Amino acid sequence: MSQGQTRLTPVLKRLRRPLSLTWAGLIAERVVHAFWPLWSIVIAVAAALMLGLHELAQVEAVWIIGTLAAMGAFYFAFKGAMRFLWPNRQEAIDRMDAALPGHPLAALSDQQAIGEGDAGSEQLWRAHLRRMEDRAATAKAVEPDLKLSRRDPFGLRYVALLGLVVAMLFGSVWRAGTVTQLGVGAVPQVTSGPTWEGWIEPPAYTNLPSLYLNDQEDSIRVPQGSRVTIRLYTDVGDFSVAETVSGRTEDLGAATDTEQEFVINSDGTLRIDGPGGKEWTVTAIPDASPNVAANPADLEVTFDGQMSQAFEARDDYGVEGGKATFTLDLAAVDRRHGLTTEPDPREPIVLDLPMPITGGRDEFSEALIENLSEHPWAHLPVTLKLEVSDAADQTGASEALLMDLPARRFFDPLAASVIEQRRDLLWAKSNAKRVVQMLRAVSHVPEDGLFRSDTAYLRMRVILRRLDTLVRHDGLTDETQAEIAEALWDLAILLEDGDIGDALERMRAAQERLSEAMRNGASEEEIARLMQELRDATQDYLRQRTQQAQREGEQGGQQQQAENMQTLDQQDLQEMMDRIQELMEQGRFAEAQQALEEFQQMMENLQVTQGQGQNGESPGQQAMEGLAETLRNQQGLTDEAFRDLQEQFNPGAQAGESEGNEGRNGGQGQGQSHEGTQGQGEGQEPGSGQGGDSQTAEGQQGGGLAESLADRQRALRQELQRQQDGLPNLGGETGDAARDSLDRAGRAMDGAEDALRGDDLAEAIDRQAEAMEALRDGMRNLGEAMAENNEGQPGQGQAQSESLGQFGERDPLGRSQRGLAGDQGEFTARDDIYRRAGELLDEIRRRSGETRRPEIELDYLRRLLDRF
Structure with missing residues (x-):
């Protein structure tokens, strides 16, 4: 055995496992x-066979396609x-050696060709072999190259695989066996399994599962309105349905x-006659009508007239919607005065009655909140009559509740009188003349x-x-009345x-x-x-702050110190x-x-939040400030x-100290002093005040003073x-x-x-x-x-806190105002609250x-969904 083979043999023994895996990869x-x-x-x-495509095609086409498939399979099997x-x-050794740096396995099988017998040269050769042995020891199994993209550029193998996955999901292995019945002259075989099928599908709103008729016992209980579908898979006449x-x-x-399809409307029997037929006794469960109830004792009314009427509703499959109807009880009205x-x-x-946002609607309690x-x-x-309906368009109504329509109460006598005349005017247009007389009587020579x-x-x-x-021109229409x-x-x-x-x-x-206390x-x-x-008083105060911001406002150019401003959040205030x-x-x-003292200090330091604008003022801001000044002067x-005008009806008054006057100088908004000296108050244009006699004796007020007011106007x-x-x-x-x-x-x-x-x-004041x-x-x-x-x-339009406050970015609670006068904001409309809540739940589910x-x-x- 050569020296190279001697050194390679033990290395290959140590690499037996990765060498075997590499060899198996080559085979694959x-x-x-x-x-x-x-x-x-x-x-x-x-x-194709599992999907039953052969059952849809003609026999000749199936034979042709089958023959071509068999010939193609034989050809590719022979070619492969x-x-x-x-x-x-x-080959496995060469594959593994090619993956290593320097091909150490090949080096270990080499022999020294030059310098053999030279001690130095042999020592160098042995050092080289030891280095190659170290590299060979790190060898690992080489993965096979199973890519077929160059041989199958159109991905035909994936198309076939996709068809098999679809067949396994929607087809059946047993259907492949029916191909034997397509042969010419073949004797039909009786299929194993049912030759008929049936389903009972309850109405969708019940959320009940469909029933497979073949698996049902002799008695079936299903909701009324369920749809029955029966299919007979044999020749016509072998089976019949009763x-x-x-x-x-x-x-x-x-x-x-x-x-056949039909709907279950009543109790009865269902029977399939024929080989393997069956009969069932069917009980139709009627859909119960929803019902709703409200207790008059649960009615709550806040100080500003907002009502909250609790009610309970239930239905066997869930309430879809409801409404509350208030009808005037004319017989119970005290028919006096207007x-x-x-x-x-x-x-x-x-x-519309509010419905639960989360949870079931088969039984729930809610409250109708409206002002x-x-x-x-x-x-x-x-x-008051409450009415609810279910998905089957069945309705249920509560007993009629007798009540006075909840509304805000006015305790100031004059305010209550005005509300009474407003009611009379809305009661009938023919009351308009009487309302004019009553208002004229109330405002004539008013007491201090x-x-x-x-x-x-x-x-x-x-x-x-x-x-x-x-009234005098007969011009009171629905619009003017409103x-x-x-x-x-x-x-x-x-x-x-x-x-x-x-x-x-x-x-x-x-x-x-x-x-x-x-x-x-x-x-x-x-x-x-x-x-x-x-x-209640705090809520009233905050409402007044908001209304003041909307009515009067402050100049847009004012700069307020941050330490003198405090924005409260409604939730913080409640807490x-x-x-x-x-x-x-x-x-x-x-x-x-x-804590009460801190609360009082916080409320008194409350400031209407203003947007911080730019140092300079735009022409629109200057125009707004000018109009605000004109409004104050007017x-x-x-x-x-x-x-x-008051002094004309009080000739004995002196120096403007008549009843109802605000001080000797007229208070805020004074134009000309009532003391006979020319004064420039907040309502006087610079340079436009006219000096004159301010005597209040009867017959002298229509001269110089009125002329001065006309000139200033x-x-x-x-x-x-x-x-x-x-x-x-x-x-x-706009x-x-x-x-x-x-x-x-x-x-x-x-x-x-x-x-x-x-x-x-009087005409001038109007x-x-x-x-x-x-x-x-x-x-x-x-x-x-x-x-x-x-x-x-960006940066524009935020320096405005316009004098009417209608244009302010924030109200006293720091909430953005989404509209002008009459807009309730984004958090006060109940429909917006429910809509937003529904959107949030949908987003959480997604x-x-x-x-x-x-x-x-x-x-x-998931914990959020479980909770809500």
Whole structure:
């Protein structure tokens, strides 16, 4: 044995396992390369037979395709056998050696050719062999090359494999055996297994599984309306179907039809006559009608008139939807005063009942939440009827509940009177004349303190004048009736709630009463009552802050210090009050008192959140500030005209100290001093004030003072015209609406000036009120136009806290305002809440089905679904 063979032999013994694997890989590689067409044909034929394609084709076509497949299989088997060469051991050694660096196995089988007998040369040769032995020791099995992309560029082997997978899923191995029945002259064989099949499919809304009729016992109970499908797989006449469950009298087919369908409508029998036939007794379970019930004792009404009526509904398969209908109980109405007239026709109030977002709907409890305070039937007797329906269009109704339509209550006498006249106006248009008389009587020579502010009085005068004009010209339509009713509602809210100062005082008083109750050791019931009073007063205060931001606002260029601003989140506020109540219930009054003081300080530091704009002001912002200044000047001028009108009816008053006047100088918005000196207040244009005699003696007020007011009104009109000329070029419908509103304000100012020069202060006040309303509309539309033009431009439009507050980015709670006046925001509409909740649940379900997500995330999503 040579030296090389001596060194290679032990190495190969150590590499026996990887050498064997490499040799097996060579065999697999050559088998795949030689015989892949053969097994592709075999797989394709097997898939076709399992799918039963031979049953759909003609016998001749099946024989032709089968012959071609057999010839192709024989050809590729012969060709593969000719190409296949069994690998020997040396080929496996060469494959493994080729994968090693330096081919060590080949080197170990070499012999020294030069320098044999030289000691140095032999030593070098032995060192080389030792290095090759070390490399050979690291040898591993070489993977075979099983790729066929070059031999099968069209992927025919994958097409055959796909067909086999489909056949295994949707076909049957037994169907391949039916190919023997296609031979010419073959005797038909009786198939093993059923020669008929049937299914019973319950209605989809029941969520019940379908029943395989062949597996059912003698008795079957299924929901009424289930569909039966029967298929007969033999010659016509071998089987027939008889049934008494459908009650069919028309469109009856033959009992021997190979495919039959009908619906189970009643109890009866179902029978299949013939070899292997069967009979069943069928019980049809009727779908029960849903039912709903509500308890009048569960009705809750909040201080602002929002009702919450709890109800319970149930159905055997689930409630699909429902509605609540409020119908006026005319017989129970106290037909007095404005209600003696026959009411105008009005449709019942129909509200959708809320359905559960998660869980089943077969039995649930929910609450109908709605605020119907502004409806004409507020506080009038109504009947509430709840109605629910299921997927089978069956309905169930509750007993009629007799109640007064829940709505907000007004405790201020004047506000309650305004709401009563609003109700009478909406009751029937024929009451309009009576409403005018009542409002005129209420506002005639009002007592001191009857109106909270001059603004409330002016609003009533404008409403009264508008309604009187409509009545005299027979112009009261449904639209104008709704406009007047809305204006009366806003006036009543203003009279009832007052301004932000009143709301703050009520909240402070509630805090003081609660604090005193804690110090005096009041009972738990008293503390709970005072705590609820504090909650209501706080909500009222926050609502007033929001309304103040919407009505008055602040100048967009103001910079407020961050430490003087505090934005509260509604949830944080609720948690703080809950914490106070929890401390009181635990008897920890010292801590509760400290938390109450912190709460009071936080509420008084509350600031309306403003967006931080750029250092410079855009032309639109400058125009908005100018219009805000014009509005304030017009307000001051109107207040002074109103005080002058009061002094005409109080000749004995001195220096403007008549009843209802605010101080000797007229208070905020003063234009000219009532003390006979020219004063420049917030409502006076610089340089436009006219000095003159301020005597209040009867017969002297129509001269210099009225002329001064007229001149200042004219100057204000000219300033508005200058601002209109300098408006930025804002296109769109909102820009045109802003210009139209400012034009309307200008015409109203012209009318006010003419009335002042004619010494008709009442007419002037009405025209000034119209001018202020038009200015507010113009500023609102201008803000919308600016927002549309700035859309998509970062950094613009955020420095605005416009004077009407309608354009503010945030309300006092830091929530974004998604609309202007009348928009309830994104979290106050119940439909938006349910819609958003449904979208979140759908997104959670979608993500939980994505298996590529981390397991910890999937586990969290599943726990969310289990909880909700």
